[in-house]
Amino acid sequence: MSLQALKDEVARQFGTPAVVVDLDVVERNVARVQALCDAAGIANRPHIKTHKSPVIAALQREAGAQGLTCQKLGEAEIMAESGHDDLLIAYNLLGEEKLNRLGGLLSRVKVTVAADNPVVVAGLPQAAAKAGRNLDVVVECDTGRRRAGVETPAEAVALAQEIASRPGLSFAGFMLYPPENAVAETQAFLDAATAGVRELGLEPRIVSSGGTPNLVHLGKIKDVTEHRAGTSVFNDRMMLAAGVAGLEDCALTVYATVVSRAGPERGILDSGSKTLTYDTGGLDGHGLILEHPQARIARFAEEHGFLDLSACNDRPSVGDVVRIVPNHVCVVVNMVDRMVAVRGDTIVGELPVAARGRLT
Amino acid sequence: MSLQALKDEVARQFGTPAVVVDLDVVERNVARVQALCDAAGIANRPHIKTHKSPVIAALQREAGAQGLTCQKLGEAEIMAESGHDDLLIAYNLLGEEKLNRLGGLLSRVKVTVAADNPVVVAGLPQAAAKAGRNLDVVVECDTGRRRAGVETPAEAVALAQEIASRPGLSFAGFMLYPPENAVAETQAFLDAATAGVRELGLEPRIVSSGGTPNLVHLGKIKDVTEHRAGTSVFNDRMMLAAGVAGLEDCALTVYATVVSRAGPERGILDSGSKTLTYDTGGLDGHGLILEHPQARIARFAEEHGFLDLSACNDRPSVGDVVRIVPNHVCVVVNMVDRMVAVRGDTIVGELPVAARGRLT
The missing domain is CATH 2.40.37.20 (D-serine dehydratase-like domain)
Incomplete structure (x- = not known):
């Protein structure tokens, strides 16, 4: 034709x-991102907010993605219904309605959530209790984008301690969404936060970074363990x-x-x-x-x-x-x-x- | 509570x-618009693009609206499925897929469509033929908003003649969406277009105006027969x-x-x-x-x-x-x-x- x-x-x-x-282009894009992550030794956790499709998520998993990133709980529920496991919800979840649903989701699949403040952390044990299972929590850190995230390494360390002190919660590490031009600032923040939590006997198993434009910076920020890119699947x-x-x-x-x-x-x-x-x-x-x-x-x-x-x-x-x-x-x-x-x-x-x- | x-x-x-x-506020808003139209002696044809809800459309009909306005064919199909009749689709419809669907819709309910160019008019007989029923067409006129619409009364008259010459189509009148500060310009356009079509033996049965801010101008443009307001149902x-x-x-x-x-x-x-x-x-x-x-x-x-x-x-x-x-x-x-x-x-x-x- x-x-x-x-x-x-x-x-x-x-x-x-x-x-x-065009699925041919999608498959090329998926393979390219996976190859970039593989070359940098960083796990690929694509962000499904771009395609919102379990079918395209499956292409990403088959290409080697370790898990998926979702922005909203409802997105994660849809992915779980389609059989996808190991989901990072990169968002502060709070309120009884969401915590109930999060508990239900956690009872079915592996879920990690982000938090940037103590009010959110205080609610999360309710979800873990409902699931009868520990919930991994990463501390969202703002290294210059001025969106969500704690603004200083000291706040990150304090929130990590808060997470570790709560029943049913595990401090899992840090989540970053660095501006493209802020490698040095982000590294300094991450180093200080990591040193701080280690003094408390905590270890960041996950350091999640993100963004399609940051794919060209993969590996420049040391200790990053996984990357969340969304737009790269389609581009625009x-x-x-x-x-x-x-x-x-x-x-x-x-x-x-x-x-x-x-x-x-x-x-x-x-x-x-x-x-x-x-x-x-x-x-x-x-x-x-x-x-x-x-x-x-x-x-x-x-x-x-x-x-x-x-x-x-x-x-x-x-x-x-x-x-x-x-x-x-x-x-x-x-x-x-x-x-x-x-x-x-x-x-x-x-x-x-x-x-x-x-x-x- | x-x-x-x-x-x-x-x-x-x-x-x-x-x-x-808040349905109490919706009902007050619906009643207010209907009262304004009644006081001006102008039919009320609310635009459902705001609420996209057959239930709220029913409130508008029960309050006295003569019919409904839709922007897209798919909106009109939803309204028709819910039992709403007398629908104005205020949009140029073209292409085989839409003309087939328009024919199907016209076979079930009374439909009027807008057109602002001969390519659109040339396609519409296909829909009328499929329905086995005449299709009313209004000429969309641009009196200053610079969106869609013919730009001069002469174009409006020529398009009216084109409509009247096509099998299965009836010239039904004019559709305006005047800027709020253009009463005089709109009146001059409408007068010239009306005189022009009358010379051809055509009569504009419908002169449709629109816009929530124009509700305060109801009656200022002579010969308007009906009004399309959308936002007024909710406001913003x-x-x-x-x-x-x-x-x-x-x-x-x-x-x-x-x-x-x-x-x-x-x-x-x-x-x-x-x-x-x-x-x-x-x-x-x-x-x-x-x-x-x-x-x-x-x-x-x-x-x-x-x-x-x-x-x-x-x-x-x-x-x-x-x-x-x-x-x-x-x-x-x-x-x-x-x-x-x-x-x-x-x-x-x-x-x-x-x-x-x-x-x-």
Whole structure:
């Protein structure tokens, strides 16, 4: 089948907008990340928040991933239901509803959770008690990103001690999400925190780092034992802009139809903020149109993508189907209940986004 | 039940983040819009893209709405499955897949569609033929918003003639989505287009206008026969900022938990761009926290809301549940499969977002 025939066939079978994933590219991306981790002697624990698919998680496990990372408890439940074990939930879990569910999950599979404060640590024994099994807890450390995480090695050590003192909890190590330019700062933080917990007789068995752009830094931070990368499975316009992926590494595109030209310099796509989302990833424009790279997706209504075609010589016509590399692929996958799976120019099936919308 | 008890109970039963809708407020909002339309002698055709719920659509119909507006064909299919008839699909539909489905829908319920170009009009007879029934088509006119729509009255007249010339299609009138400050320009466009089609022996039976902020302009544009408002059913921070709703009119809030304080001037919510979305609605900050109105939701990761608490005297603690009025409610509803329904401080059930993710 030619590319044009594929586009016609996707539109005919599924309509547009459609989220289309090339499994050949996915498999190459999965193999590349595994090879990078293997070369660095670091365990691979891919983050499933990007694909939310137990099927793609299975590809990652078969390629050698040690376990999976989930951001929300609900994602971990979906992975466990599909037979995946050894799950890191990289998130502070608290409240009776979540602790009950965490206990249920822990009774079925191996789970590690992150914590960055004593309130969260105080709740976790309830989950371990419900499961009748110890819960491994890593201390989330902020080494410059200013998201969650304890802000100093001293806080990390204190929280490790707090974890170790609680019934049913085991201090398992540290979780980092270092900024790409903060290797030295991260190393200093990690060294100090490690020395501190060792003085208490505790050993960080796990030092988890993360991020697709940090794959090129694998091994630079000493003592890291495993890595969480999400976006690398599909890649997107942010990864192109960061120079860590090429167009041939972008496994996911959104097929959209030009439904109106509106004016000579303009055009309207049938994909708006309810498909491509308003997450810019810090970039100008809201996606790369492969057929018209000079077209700018300037803004959105909920179901309209506003095209600025003023820089285009070759302008699309009403009815044309185009392929868009989204700025941030993780949020786009989360908009749809299924992806269309292709290999090259051939449709091979559908992939349910099984953990879509698992916000809790 | 007190408000605090309600918050505790929502968190206990559903976990956070949770999208919570107060049906008492919804019913007041529905009644208010209907009364405005009745007073202006204009039919009410609420836009279901905001709530995506056949149950709430039924409240609107029972209050007197003549029909419903849908943005996508898939939304209309969901409404029809729930017994709703007389549907306006305010969107250019094209491509074999959509025209087949449109034909199927038209064979079951009364449907009107919009078109703004001859390519779309050329396809629509296929749907009418499949249904064995005439399809009403309104010409979408752009009177200044620069989204979809023909840009001049002459184009509108030419497209009306094109519609009338096609087998199975009836020219039904015009569809407008006027900017709030463009009453005179819109009237001039409409007058010229109406005069033009009358010269051809055509009559615009429908002149559809839209937008929640335009509810205060109802009746100012002469010859408008019906109005499409979506956001008014719930309202949001954009409507507060536009001065067309008060806090007591905001029916929907997102319940979120503070999961980390991260630093003294900071905090982290368990609601990020996969819950509240990056749609700013042109406002600073990403939502209004009712308990801490001086807190700024500064930015997002996918599952993290970054709080800037520097302007807050009373700062939230880890574990606190807060209620957030989102900037743009329509895109937030679309992130979840269900809403929690309350009346005042009492949980009364769950509302499925039946048309969530119906992008095609």
